Ligand SMILES: Nc1ncnc2c1ncn2[C@@H]1O[C@H](COP(=O)(O)OP(=O)(O)O)[C@@H](O)[C@H]1O
């Protein structure tokens with residue numbers, strides 16, 4: 001199978017078309033939608049979801065999942081915020097996010113891989129633990145009015161392009177290379193197809209699963225760095241819809257919820273479509289309370305469509321496989 | 323005859339309360355096709371998985387070229403020169419042929435410490451192997467899940483050949499194949515043996531086995547109940563050994 005960095009299949013072209021249609025309809029529906037300021041808002045709001053989505057793509061491709069990403073981002077954001085507040089050198093505050101995220105990914109992997117707990121259950125359990133941790137760490141209060149050091153650093157332009165854009169492009173390229181150009185990617189996809197067969201083929205299954213959870217954690221932590229740079233505060237409810245958004249965007253993009261098949265460019269397009277719709281609906285006056293309904297509806301709709309067009313079989317969705 | 327490539331001594335395997343294998347002794351020789359026969363559930367696949375490093379034996383020893391080995395993974399067995407084509411064909415349906423042939427042992431080149439796949443080399447090697455096997459596949463980049471049973475078997479055999487294996491184990495390689503494809507796979511087992519490989523072949527089809535095997539071992543309820551050279555037996559005797567109607571088996575099963 002040939003895979004170029006930006007090569008697209010039918011699914012991905014349809015998604016691009018869906019984005020175009022959404023943009024067209026929303027431009028007609030709201031005079032505020034098709035403005036350069038709003039486009040910038042959509043892109044800025046897509047950054048954290050994209051980074052988390054890249055990690056989620058690898059996890060789903062491997063037959064894993066992580067429903068605790070929102071709260072992991074929250075914990076990492078507290079770390080970044082505290083580091084900023086303590087006036088640590090800015091590059092160190094930037095690295096605090098991915099480092100904390102990777103450490104939490106290691107913990108997740110330990111529970112899920114060594115503990116042999118299904119990923120969806122293990123990460124749900126950790127979600128509960130982390131939620132309390134956030135409450136304890138924040139003591140019921142927001143971190144707010146954080147210094148601007150990180151915002152300035154990520155906004156600094158090199159050759160006319162902000163550093164933030166380089167970091168995001170690098171994250172995408174690194175994931176694409178790992179997935180499509182190294183043995184690691186083949187091993188991950190083989191595990192997603194069947195863990196037992198992967199093991200029989202001599203693949204170091206435990207190692208690959210550990211690395212993937214750690215990488216996904218690091219990307220979620222990097223998202224926290226961007227979050228703090230963007231908003232300069234960390235509130236109690238941080239990331240509460242992130243897992244739903246990320247899983248929906250990734251599945252929209254053509255990655256199989258059952259593993260073994262994935263698309264990074266699909267994830268990029270899925271993230272954009274989701275954020276365009278969420279932004280547009282807000283502009284046409286739909287309360288933000290309805291956003292998760294739209295996201296959840298899209299997720300269920302796409303899965304139903306895949307069953308109908310038999311990309312997935314009903315018995316697979318009934319979890320008979322494994 | 324040369325020293326055996328592999329010797330299994332007193333191999334026992336328990337799955338909880340179930341004893342799948344009780345005390346299997348077997349010698350496997352280079353240049354020879356050894357057939358394992360037996361009814362469903364006799365323990366053939368389990369035995370072969372132990373040789374392949376996929377299961378650890380509950381008891382017993384394995385010697386490879388005279389020295390004891392302990393396989394903790396299929397990778398260990400592979401590095402001892404043992405390649406196994408499992409009954410479930412451990413192929414990844416979502417990956418291409420060359421990706422499957424090299425899975426777990428990819429060719430790579432390191433650039434800045436990153437191991438990049440050498441896809442073209444892998445493709446070339448696999449094309450060569452497929453030609454050698456006289457197997458034509460129209461789209462070599464297609465996922466293995468879209469191939470026919472015989473083509474998948476050929477991919478699995480490529481995998482074994484590519485390992486330069488000294489022992490190739492095939493678990494029911496012809497079970498899902500059409501007649502012509504079965505012929506091809508059987509002649510391939512002979513060709514492997516002529517190359518000096520030891521070959522272990524598991525099959526239900528006694529006619530097939532008698533045609534290609536030099537030696538036959540019959541399993542029954544987790545025990546090896548008989549071993550015969552091709553010259554010293556016939557299909558009727560093999561059948562009676564498998565079903566337990568043979569006097570030797572009756573005598574053996576009466577003693578415990
Ligand atoms: N992983 C396993 N766990 C539990 N029991 C098993 C397992 N694998 C095989 N068995 C049991 O061991 C016995 C031998 O099976 P198997 O080796 O597959 O037989 P064969 O290949 O000769 O048909 C059967 O009773 C089977 O149910």
Ligand SMILES: [Mg+2]
Pocket residue numbers: 366367368409493
């Ligand atoms: Mg079997």
